[in-house]
Amino acid sequence: MADQPYIELSELRDVQMKMTRFFMAYRFVLEEMVTKIDILQEEFEVAHDYSPIEHTKSRLKSPESIIKKVRRKNLPVKTAVIREEIRDIAGIRITCSFRSDIYEIRNMLLSQQDIELVDEKDYIEKPKPNGYQSLHMIVRVPVFMSDHVEYPYVEVQIRTIAMDFWASLEHKIYYKYEEEAPKELIAELTSAAEAVDALDKKMERIHQELHKKDRSVQPAEEEPFDLPEETLERLLSMARRKPSDE
Ligand code: 0O2
Numbered sequence: 001m002a003d004q005p006y007i008e009l010s011e012l013r014d015v016q017m018k019m020t021r022f023f024m025a026y027r028f029v030l031e032e033m034v035t036k037i038d039i040l041q042e043e044f045e046v047a048h049d050y051s052p053i054e055h056t057k058s059r060l061k062s063p064e065s066i067i068k069k070v071r072r073k074n075l076p077v078k079t080a081v082i083r084e085e086i087r088d089i090a091g092i093r094i095t096c097s098f099r100s101d102i103y104e105i106r107n108m109l110l111s112q113q114d115i116e117l118v119d120e121k122d123y124i125e126k127p128k129p130n131g132y133q134s135l136h137m138i139v140r141v142p143v144f145m146s147d148h149v150e151y152p153y154v155e156v157q158i159r160t161i162a163m164d165f166w167a168s169l170e171h172k173i174y175y176k177y178e179e180e181a182p183k184e185l186i187a188e189l190t191s192a193a194e195a196v197d198a199l200d201k202k203m204e205r206i207h208q209e210l211h212k213k214d215r216s217v218q219p220a221e222e223e224p225f226d227l228p229e230e231t232l233e234r235l236l237s238m239a240r241r242k243p244s245d246e
Pocket residue numbers: 087088121128130132136167168170171
């Protein structure tokens with residue numbers, strides 16, 4: 001057996017430390033984005049009485065997957081190249097119920113001053129030949145460190161539950177057969193993609209119909225403390241009353 005290359009323990013520790021530092025900005029930017037999305041979801045729920053987000057998943061690409069992707073793209077395995085060219089090291093996937101929610105969330109995120117849109121691919125407007133649908137954005141968000149600012153890239157994928165269901169099945173098939181899936185299975189997947197598209201469009205129509213009715217009975221906007229003096233006094237005296245007073 002050929003001798004394995006020998007690595008000093010101190011060398012190993014050094015690499016580990018550098019890796020931790022490399023991934024730190026990506027970890028922080030994911031936390032920032034997840035907080036932004038949580039705020040949007042909670043505030044939207046209060047304002048509109050329904051949630052446009054079903055769930056959010058975030059992940060960091062592993063060093064192995066990063067190196068595989070760099071090699072697949074025929075790029076040199078260099079930190080600066082990885083930072084610039086591999087733009088999905090930090091990834092977020094937002095799943096929504098309805099198609100219109102996707103664009104609503106997109107616009108809410110992009111209207112935030114600190115989120116810079118770098119690239120966008122709308123595979124809903126123009127699905128991939130295999131039927132894949134999703135909205136992809138590459139954004140940059142500042143991460144304030146103790147003595148400098150970093151602007152890591154984040155990939156944001158937004159899709160409906162039905163699109164997500166289809167994509168995860170297609171992903172499993174793709175990996176199982178390594179691009180050599182049987183023809184019948186590919187035909188089934190294509191027809192499932194058409195069914196997903198039809199279902200999403202039908203659900204959207206129902207959703208719009210329901211929403212139209214809601215919009216016609218919008219309550220007047222009222223600030224919590226701007227109540228008539230008399231009502232405010234009554235509320236205060238109720239709050240002051242002890243249970244024993246009843
Ligand atoms: P993984 O393992 O999911 O991260 P890029 O290669 O990212 O520089 P590309 O391929 O043009 O450039 O980016 P695109 O089209 O925005 O796709 C990026 C990601 O979208 C992929 O990441 C997948 O997660 C997902 N995706 C794209 N096409 C398909 C598809 O046909 N089926 C499924 N299931 N997912 C898809 P990775 O890095 O390829 O893989």
